[in-house]
Amino acid sequence: MTVMSYSYKVPKSRFFETMTGIVSRPSGAIGLFLVVTNVILAIISPWIVPYDFKVVNANIILDGPSWQHWLGTDQLGRDVLTRTLLGGRQAMIVTMTATPLAILWGGCLGIYTGLVAGRFDEIVMRIVDAFLSLPWILKMLLIIVMFGSGIFVLIPTLAFFYGIPVIRIARAATHAVVARDYVSAARARGQSRLSIIWFEILPNVLDALLVEGAMRCSWMLLAFTSLSFLGFGVSPPTPDWGLMIADARSYMAIAPWAGLAPVIALSLLIIGINLTADALAKAVGLDRAQSAVH
């Protein structure tokens, strides 16, 4: 009796395949490493920071790096290492909550309007165009002037405004699918609209939304840190990269460490997100190079 050998391959999960796709590219591996390290540091930072972030010490103002203060101290004598480790938390919380929300509502509306087309679609697209023709910072500042600038204002606001371009992406991705035979077949079978969206369209639009989400993350982070750099984000003494960089700019000539530490931390995170997003786009076979500025 011969031993039967099966050449049957266990199908790997989609998630596993995509992750392998990202990590197998050097840029993707580096990107993912940067993001994961940053997130882990942000999570554990309250337990590992050497000093209290708000303790002011007039004796050690703008001291250079030393064994006590590895990255020196800032203009109020606070430890720069401590504040840099903690400084990404607000930005990351905002990014990680606002991005999924933006993708969710923008995606839903985009798929729906792409599917029903007609007058509803016309109206939605005109409003989208009108919103997109205003610079993001003007829209954000108007809301901040109206409601203040805590993260409970910033999260819904960012989620709202950054969901608008997602409508376009989801709509375009839906258009590419709607004309296919299997959607017509589903219609002919009498599937409900909701079930067509869920079973026929969503699986095909999900890749585009995923890539869009990864990309939105970096823009969200950019928006949040820019706002706090301009003084419209978190309020002091909460440590925040944007705010730290704004403060340190005046002392750049005498104490570059106070500004360079948050600059490097923020840059590494953003570069990490973008390398990951690029690798993700390539792994699922999409090209994100065509997108416009912000």
Next chain:
Amino acid sequence: MFRMFLQRVGLGVITVFLVSAMIFTAVEILPGDACTAILQRDAVGQRLENCRQELGLNRPAIIRYSTWAIQVLKGDLGTSIHNGKQIADLVFERFKNTMLLATLTLMLGVPLAIGLGILTALRRDRLPDVVVSTLAIFAMTIPEFVSATLLIFIFSIWLGWVPGIVTASASAPLSSFFPGIILPVVVLTMVMTAHILRAVRSNVIEVMESDYIQMAVLKGVPYRTIILRHALPNALLPAINVIALTIAWLLGGVVVVEKVFNFPGLGHYMVDAISDRDLPVVQAIALIVATVYVGVNLAADLLGLLLNPRLRTMRTRA
């Protein structure tokens, strides 16, 4: 063809109208109005009433909107609450400065981006492509205030080559912005070049893989001719839209860079106006920025229609 022209223009006009209505509503919802801004602490009781009467603020919103809109169409943007000057003059001064910044950036950035885009596409996945594409990701994604801070640190504090800040006032002659304008132009060029470069690169790659290029190769057309005659015209056409978006961005949204370098442009003025609650100015700037955005994109669309006969026959959906 002519119908398509009209259709696009019509859509643009509708968008601008929607924006103006949106901005008006947003400003309407903002707590406080022109009178509370003018009177400040005294904004109570009879004086507030009188002021509102005088400025016509107690008329219904729809009437105020239409009077405002008609005035704008006549070219009158109203007066600033902050200093009582004509907004049209104030905004024009800054718009001129922003135009200077944008023009220099475009002159530097567009040729650079197209050149590098073609280079990276033709040397795909080899050293020049890997280096330039990675740098592009860096330039594109690092927030402008971060790259600006780094450049100021390196070139004005450390090396002392160029000033790190613009000291000229908004109404100063354009020549007085040099050499302070160099660093802002460099920062903007970095961001812009990266975006256009990526678009050009992916277009060129796509075209080079197409059947008619394969055909040209097979029938023995010289490489130079293939690139210059067959590939580039088709590859650069879609880049027009990306360039248009960049121009719109440069003319309206470079708030952070203008703020960092203290450049007296439109974006800087916008933030100041919002902080000062100078609502008529906010309205005016928003309207101008949106009009520029719609106008530039419209121009790109029409140019695309003009240069690409294929688009004309396609039934395009809005």
